[in-house]
Each structure stands twice: as structure tokens, then as C-alpha cells.
Amino acid sequence: xxxxxxxxxxxxxxxxxxxxxxxxxxxxxxxxxxxxxxxxxxxxxxxxxxxxxxxxxxxxxxxxxxxxxxxxxxxxxxxxxxxxxxxxxxxxxxxxxxxxxxxxxxxxxxxxxxxxxxxxxxxxxxxxxxxxxxxxxxxxxxxxxxxxxxxxxxxxxxxxxxxxxxxxxxxxxxxxxxxxxxxxxxxxxxxxxxxxxxxxxxxxxxxxxxxxxxxxxxxxxxxxxxxxxxxxxxxxxxxxxxxxxxxxxxxxxxxxxxxxxxxxxxxxxxxxxxxxxxxxxxxxxxxxxxxxxxxxxxxxxxxxxxxxxxxxxxxxxxxxxxxxxxxxxxxxxxxxxxxxxxxxxxxxxxxxxxxxxxxxxxxxxxxxxxxxxxxxxxxxxxxxxxxxxxxxxxxxxxxxxxxxxxxxxxxxxxxxxxxxxxxxxxxxxxxxxxxxxxxxxxxxxxxxxxxxxxxxxxxxxxxxxxxxxxxxxxxxxxxxxxxxxxxxxxxxxxxxxxxxxxxxxxxxxxxxxxxxxxxxxxxxxxxxxxxxxxxxxxxxxxxxxxxxxxxxxxxxxxxxxxxxxxxxxxxxxxxxxxxxxxxxxxxxxxxxxxxxxxxxxxxxxxxxxxxxxxxxxxxxxxxxxxxxxxxxxxxxxxxxxxxxxxxxxxxxxxxxxxxxxxxxxxxxxxxxxxx
Numbered sequence: 001x002x003x004x005x006x007x008x009x010x011x012x013x014x015x016x017x018x019x020x021x022x023x024x025x026x027x028x029x030x031x032x033x034x035x036x037x038x039x040x041x042x043x044x045x046x047x048x049x050x051x052x053x054x055x056x057x058x059x060x061x062x063x064x065x066x067x068x069x070x071x072x073x074x075x076x077x078x079x080x081x082x083x084x085x086x087x088x089x090x091x092x093x094x095x096x097x098x099x100x101x102x103x104x105x106x107x108x109x110x111x112x113x114x115x116x117x118x119x120x121x122x123x124x125x126x127x128x129x130x131x132x133x134x135x136x137x138x139x140x141x142x143x144x145x146x147x148x149x150x151x152x153x154x155x156x157x158x159x160x161x162x163x164x165x166x167x168x169x170x171x172x173x174x175x176x177x178x179x180x181x182x183x184x185x186x187x188x189x190x191x192x193x194x195x196x197x198x199x200x201x202x203x204x205x206x207x208x209x210x211x212x213x214x215x216x217x218x219x220x221x222x223x224x225x226x227x228x229x230x231x232x233x234x235x236x237x238x239x240x241x242x243x244x245x246x247x248x249x250x251x252x253x254x255x256x257x258x259x260x261x262x263x264x265x266x267x268x269x270x271x272x273x274x275x276x277x278x279x280x281x282x283x284x285x286x287x288x289x290x291x292x293x294x295x296x297x298x299x300x301x302x303x304x305x306x307x308x309x310x311x312x313x314x315x316x317x318x319x320x321x322x323x324x325x326x327x328x329x330x331x332x333x334x335x336x337x338x339x340x341x342x343x344x345x346x347x348x349x350x351x352x353x354x355x356x357x358x359x360x361x362x363x364x365x366x367x368x369x370x371x372x373x374x375x376x377x378x379x380x381x382x383x384x385x386x387x388x389x390x391x392x393x394x395x396x397x398x399x400x401x402x403x404x405x406x407x408x409x410x411x412x413x414x415x416x417x418x419x420x421x422x423x424x425x426x427x428x429x430x431x432x433x434x435x436x437x438x439x440x441x442x443x444x445x446x447x448x449x450x451x452x453x454x455x456x457x458x459x460x461x462x463x464x465x466x467x468x469x470x471x472x473x474x475x476x477x478x479x480x481x482x483x484x485x486x487x488x489x490x491x492x493x494x495x496x497x498x499x500x501x502x503x504x505x506x507x508x509x510x511x512x513x514x515x516x517x518x519x520x521x522x523x524x525x526x527x528x529x530x531x532x533x534x535x536x537x538x539x540x541x542x543x544x545x546x547x548x549x550x551x552x553x554x555x556x557x558x559x560x561x562x563x564x565x566x567x568x569x570x571x572x573x574x575x576x577x578x579x580x581x582x583x584x585x586x587x588x589x590x591x592x593x594x595x596x597x598x599x600x601x602x603x604x605x606x607x608x609x610x611x612x613x614x615x616x617x618x619x620x621x622x623x624x625x626x627x628x629x630x631x632x633x634x635x636x637x638x639x640x641x642x643x644x645x646x647x648x649x650x651x652x653x654x655x656x657x658x659x660x661x662x663x664x665x666x667x668x669x670x671x672x673x674x675x
Contacts, residue, residue: 005056012050016043034672038665045661048654055649062644068147068635070106071139071171072096075154075178077114077127082595083179088619089153090123092176095622096151101630105637111139115160128512129593130154131161136608140170147635149614151625155179156601159593165604165611172614172634174625179600185214186598187238187268188276195482196402196506197489198253199315200287208247208263208279212238213598218268222247226261236265253285258506260587276596280589282506286315290492293328294320295348296339298366303339305464309477309484316488323348335359335492340461342368349375358454358491363416364461378427378448378455383419390414390460391434392444398430399503399519399556400447401490406479409434411469414444414460421459425450426526433459447490456491499523502573502582509591510566518550518557518573518582532576533557540585541567566590 020043024035074093080086096102097110110120113135114127132154139150152175158164191209198204212218217239224232232249253259264278271277292310296303307318321328323344330336330351336359338345352359363372365387373380392408408431421442431445448455470480503517516535522528533550546564550557550573566588573582602616609616617625629635648654 005054008054009051009056012054013047016046016050019043019046034668038668041661041665041668045658045665048658048661052649052654052658055647057645058648058651060644060646064639066146066638067105067107068149068637069143070096070102070108070629071143071148071150072108072110072120073117073135073139073150073152073154074110074112074120074123075114075130075132075152076112076118076123076125077130077159078125078592078595079130079155079157079597080178081125082597083155083600085155085178085619086123086125089178092178092619092622093123093153096625099626102626105630105635109142111135128509129159130157132156132158133162133164133167136164136167136169136173143171147638149174149629149632149635150612151176152605152608153178154605155597156605157597165607167608167611169608169612171612173608173612174614174628175605175609175616176621176625177600177602177605177616177618181600181602183213184272184598185216185218185268185270186273186276187212187214187218187220187265187271188273188596189263189265189279192263192279192281193478194281194283195478196282196284197313197485198283198285199289199313200253200256200285202253202314203250204253204283205248205250206232206261206263206281210236210238210245210247210265212243214238214243214270215240220266220268222263222265224249224251224261224263226259231261251283253283256285256287258282258284258585260507273596273598275592278591280507280587280591282587284506286489290316290335290488291333292316292318292335292337292488292492293330293333294318294337294339295323295328295345296320297323297342297344298340300339300364300461301464302362302364302461305467306337306484309467309481310488312477312481313485316485330355330357334494335488337362340364340367341372342366343371345371349377353377356451356453358494360456360458360487360491362458362461362463365415365417366461367417369417369419378425378450379421379423379446379457381417381419381421381459383417386418387415388418388435390416390444393432393434393439395429395432397554397556398428399501399517400428400449401486402503403430403483403486406470406483407473410473412462412465414458414462416460423448423457445487452494454491454493456487498580498582500573500575500580500582502571502584504571504584504586506586508564508586508588509593510588512562512588514561514564514586514588516559516571516573519555520557520575520580527555531557531578534574534576535559536572536574537561537564538570538572539565539567540570564588 020039023042024039072093080089097108102108111117112120115129115131117135117138136150149172152173155178188211189208190211193207195204219235219237222234222236223230231251234247236245260280260282262278262280267274267277294303294306303320307320310316310318336352336357338359338361340363341361369381369383391413392411394405394408423443423446425448427446427448429443429446433440433442433444444460445458467477467480471477499521501519508514518533520528520531520533529552535548537546548559548561550559568587570585606616615628
């Protein structure tokens, strides 16, 4: 309380006493007990009244008890039902949640998880994927500054996300193992890698990783088939030590269009789970040959990397020319790449503009931005003579062509002049700029489309480092080369632009969410938010038709569905009121990722428990778990004192006391004839 406030209180007390003294003792000859009573009533009531007018702030302390939180994370995925553990898990979870002793010691919060962590509503065991690591991280974030042990009810089999075995959990984790922990003999296809696109009469690589769990030596056969016909076979042998093989082969693209394949490893004796013996994949075969010209006035490692990446597709050839020599015919090429343009590019840029030829433009430290800004090609840069490093941030909303995130944010930065970029024509951004950890809305890689012409712009040099980084991340150049291939294919495609573009995967797994997106533009190729889009899905095996409306989501139309059965589907997207449609096809396989496991992974769960300071239990050890939680002294209730300032005028009972004192004084004076 401030000194000035204390001074006012002292004055209020002195004034109250003086007024009461003047009223009942001043010039009074007899000082009876009645005068003392009236003096006291008057002095106290006046002091309290003045105290309310001063209105000092009063601090109060309140003690609160905070119990530790017990987070119960329940695996709600299909693998639990696959192991037939629904009843056991449900019963165990209810025992924890309803136990009176645990409720007395802990604040119990229960969650279910599959791909994400959710507040527990009901047990369904229908989640198509399991992300244990994300569930544990989310629980840690919810209880950053609390004592909050985690009980994890799961079979330990994770299908997506970071390996939970190496998570550094701030909270102790107590895994409860559900499912058969017995190891059975099993042979499976763990991974299958294939490019999404190929060209007619071209070979495309297929990489298949096979794994064996067992002790005895076994033999089997890997078969790749198409439309029921075998296109590749190989005998394989495994043993306890030689339990993994990677099979690589090249298949021939003999027919244009979407081609479906199936890879199968034959069943071995004693194998319990054969659902993980097969995987389907698809390749879109394109009948297209492309010649690409790279023009530059300097020598740079980027040029060689671009040539090497583009020519990994045998249907594409690249020629690198110096702009000064003028030894090329522009009409011989379907796409031109301009590397760090300067004044020497004036003629070629005018030619590309007049002939409406698509091109890719890359900038960097040797770029003449004054020259580019005067070309009116759709973008400009308000630059200063200062170099800056730009890292990439992937934009999942990019729709001109399908491109996955290949860990762009982990690639080394590109270098260019510092400044704001203004793209004043219709464009889409695939990569945003990240400057020293700060994500911006400035483009790093963008595409411009106008009047059936396409331009790609990469704002920075040093893309050769990206290919090296991609190899370090994935032990292969395939991801980076596919990214460059997707960009080149989009820019080299001279087909007239459609007002309706649809993005759909070729293959979906059973019970997965089918997400189809579309972009619809008006006649000026501006995104039209007024449209009413609908998709008709036809199962070609049953001829059943499902019609679904699209919903507008930011800058695209989206439709989601999880009700489609495995089979082949034709789709037709139409715009109501317009004679505009888009057709295609996709396939839903009967592959269930949650049914690929033969046993619960108790070893990983135990490592998680040890690393976090917890302890592993099994589904018949509820009493042991309860005893551990109740006896553990690190889970204690915390007493917290909270200080609260309150204005005296908010204490309404003081006003009641004042009125009561004044009332008593009046009645006493009335009774004894003092009024």
C-alpha cells in the first residue's frame, strides 16, 4: 500500500475521532457511558465511510491445490481391432478413468489418437493410420509446466510420423502393451518406390524393399504383374541374418495412359499375415518428346545440374548455349531456360514474347534486375545492391501441377539481390521465401499463366546445392529430379489452358480419405468463387454412381470422402450452368496399412518407457500400474498461493456495517432523548 494512501487513512481516522469527540464530549459536563458508546459508534462509522471514499487496494492471499495430471492416450486405430484387442483395451482404459484412488491423486484426462490426438469421445478403432510420436508430443505441449505422466495404451505399431522410440518426452510415459507379442514368420513388402510419370517406349525404375522375420532360411518369388500378366519375376532367399533385400528393376512403358501394376511376394510356409505381401502402384505414361534450350552468359554449376536432372527422363534433351554466340534456332525447342538474364537477353526475350513460347527464368548474383524490370514480362523487383540468402518454404495449396514436399525447408539457401518482388500477372507460388528463419509471403518459385503462355521464375542461384542436399536426405537424386521434371513438364506443355483443372491421385488405399481439389476460372482466367462444382464417381466394377458437391476452401474447390469401397473409379467433374467438364480415373486398392503387422511392438514401447523414465506394463497388469502411479513420489500435489488485489469499495459488507452503526446510533440517541 502506498505511503500517500496510509496518510489519507490516518487523516480519515483523526477526522472521524475529532468529529465524534466534538459531538459527544466537547462542552459536555458529564461524560457518561452512553456518551462513550455514541462516540464509538460515530467514530467507527465515519472512519469506515471515509475509508470507502479513499478506496485503498487490499491484497489477499489464496492457497490452491493443484493435482498432477494423468494423460491417458488410447490407440484408436484399426490395428487394435485387427489384433482383436478392442474389449481388453476398452476395459483397461475405463479402469484407469473410473478408479477412485487414481481420481483422488490425479486430474485424469483421456484422449484417443490415430493420425492426430483427440479428446476421447468414444472407442471406434477405425483410424486408418497411427502416429504415436505426434500423440506424445501433443500431450507434452498440453502440459508444458505441469507434472503430467502419460499412460499409452497401444500395440506400438506406428504407420506415419517420426520414430517414437527416439522422442525426448518431458513427461514419464507408461506404455501398456496390447496385442500378441509373439514373433511369427513373416515376409513382406516394406516399401515400393516408383516415379509417377514415364514416357512411351521408355524404361522406368521400380525399387522394392523386402523384409523377412524368422529364424529358418526360406525361399520365395517376387512377381510384378500388369492386368494379370507377369512382367517381372525374381527368386529371393532369406535367413535370420540376411533378412532384407532391395530389388530394383526397369519396366517398359509400352502404352500411353494410366497403367496399374501389382508387386507380390509369394507366401512362405507358416506365414500368418499375408496382407503385407502385396502392394499396388501406378505410372502415368506420356507420349511426349521435349527439347529444351538453356541460355546463359556465364558458366555456373546450376547449368550442369539442370541438364543432368532434366535428362534423367530419356524423352527430354537439353542443349546449353552461351547467349553471345547466337548459334541456335528457337523454333527447334519446346522450352527455353534463361539463366540470370542481362542486357544481352533483350533479343531472345522479345522473340519469346512475340512467338508466345514458354520459358523458365532463374535469377541470381549476376542478374541485371534493371533490365528485367523494364521488360514488362509479369514481375519486377524493387532491389538494392545487397545479396541475401533465401531458404524455401513449401506451399501445399499450389495447384498448377502436383508436387510433394521433398523437405524443401531443409535445402541450403539460394542467393539473390535483396528486395520485394511484385508479380502483377495471374500466378501461383510453389515455394515462399524464408529469410533467416522468418517466413514471408514473397515468392521463391512461382509460375505465371496468361493467354495460354506459361512462365516459371526461380528467384535465386545455387540450385545445384539442392540436388546434393536431396541426395543426403534420401540417398537418391530421384526426388529432386522428379521435382525438376514436374516443373519442366508443366512449362513445356503447350496445350491450351483449361478453365477447369482437377488434382487427383492415381491410387488410394482402402478406407483412406479421398481428397480431390479443383480450380475453376472465369473467361479472363481469374479464379471464380461463384461456381457450383460437382463430381460424379462411378465404380466401374459395380456401376454404382456417387455424386458429391465441392466446397470452396481458400483458393480452390475441395471434396473429401471416406465412403468409397476398393475398386476402379471414373470421375467426372462438372460446373453447373456451364458446358465445362473434366474426366479421369483412379483406383482404390484393398491395401490396409494397419493390417500389415504380425505382432505388437513391445520392444519399442519398452525403449520409450525407459528413455522417458517410465515403465512398461501389459494389458493384464492394471493393479501393478495403479500401484506404481500411487506410490511414485514424483507425482505430488502442488500448493499454490495466489495474490489478488481488490478495491475496498468492492467489499459490500462494509457499507452494510456503516448503515448498521449509524442506525444503532440514531436509535440510542432517540431512546435517551438526545434528538
